Amino acid sequence: MGTQAYVGTSKRTFQQAVLRLLETDYALLGSRRVLAMLAEDIQQLVNEFYPPPDRLSSGWMVFTGTKATGPKAYPGQSAAEHQLVTLAWPVLLPEDIQQLASQPETKPVRRQWFQKRLMRLIEYGWQHPDGPVLLTLADLAAMLGLSTIQVSQLLTEARQSTGKPLLTKGLYFDQGMRPTHKAEVIALYEQGVDEADIARQTGHAATSVGRYIRDYERVRLLLKRGISVDHMSRLTDMQPGVVRSYVKLTSQYHPDLTQCAMPPP
Numbered sequence: 001m002g003t004q005a006y007v008g009t010s011k012r013t014f015q016q017a018v019l020r021l022l023e024t025d026y027a028l029l030g031s032r033r034v035l036a037m038l039a040e041d042i043q044q045l046v047n048e049f050y051p052p053p054d055r056l057s058s059g060w061m062v063f064t065g066t067k068a069t070g071p072k073a074y075p076g077q078s079a080a081e082h083q084l085v086t087l088a089w090p091v092l093l094p095e096d097i098q099q100l101a102s103q104p105e106t107k108p109v110r111r112q113w114f115q116k117r118l119m120r121l122i123e124y125g126w127q128h129p130d131g132p133v134l135l136t137l138a139d140l141a142a143m144l145g146l147s148t149i150q151v152s153q154l155l156t157e158a159r160q161s162t163g164k165p166l167l168t169k170g171l172y173f174d175q176g177m178r179p180t181h182k183a184e185v186i187a188l189y190e191q192g193v194d195e196a197d198i199a200r201q202t203g204h205a206a207t208s209v210g211r212y213i214r215d216y217e218r219v220r221l222l223l224k225r226g227i228s229v230d231h232m233s234r235l236t237d238m239q240p241g242v243v244r245s246y247v248k249l250t251s252q253y254h255p256d257l258t259q260c261a262m263p264p265p
Contacts (some may be wrong), residue, residue, distance in 0.1 A: 010029035068132040219246035
């Protein structure tokens with residue numbers, strides 16, 4: 001993922017939030033340049049009347065995320081057009097330092113250390129009273145000092161090991177490089193979320209959600225019976241590529257079922 005991944009993060013500012021408020025809630029007419037100047041003046045007043053606080057817990061970072069509200073993103077939509085929420089995030093806590101001091105300095109230990117902090121940030125935003133608040137891969141990479149590729153790999157591993165959806169902004173709003181709709185639905189289904197709630201959270205039609213889940217369960221049942229992928233395609237009347245996508249999803253949540261099912265590419 002290139003530098004363009006960070007464009008949305010850089011635009012998530014107080015001035016952009018004011019600009020959106022003026023255009024939407026107040027429906028002010030006029031050039032965007034004039035509204036941007038007004039937002040800039042409001043930002044200056046805030047800086048003068050509400051200076052940054054002198055106290056913040058060690059290891060916490062003030063950072064602006066995106067509230068998990070509104071419709072799915074559309075092509076060309078600006079990242080700043082979503083509702084923004086600024087929180088203090090638990091980036092580096094005393095327990096993290098203690099773990100560094102008490103465990104050997106090895107790559108697996110360090111990888112687990114980053115993964116734990118990554119999951120904590122995502123779940124903190126999702127469970128926050130002012131949220132759910134979402135972060136992008138680029139946000140998380142900047143906060144943790146990692147690359148977006150490293151964050152993506154850690155998230156994939158965490159989803160596989162925990163079964164949790166661990167929703168990022170891109171996953172929730174259907175933007176950019178993200179899992180398929182099937183992966184999004186099945187992640188929530190494996191968490192025990194009701195079909196109606198899955199449809200509401202993902203913005204998919206209830207009929208589509210139901211089809212994804214039932215096809216997934218059909219493939220999982222055939223895997224339990226030891227049916228090969230090629231035979232599954234004929235039995236289910238699904239394309240081999242579709243069957244393989246469901247087998248891959250099953251491997252994330254039930255790896256014991258897929259050890260012999262997927263033939264080498």
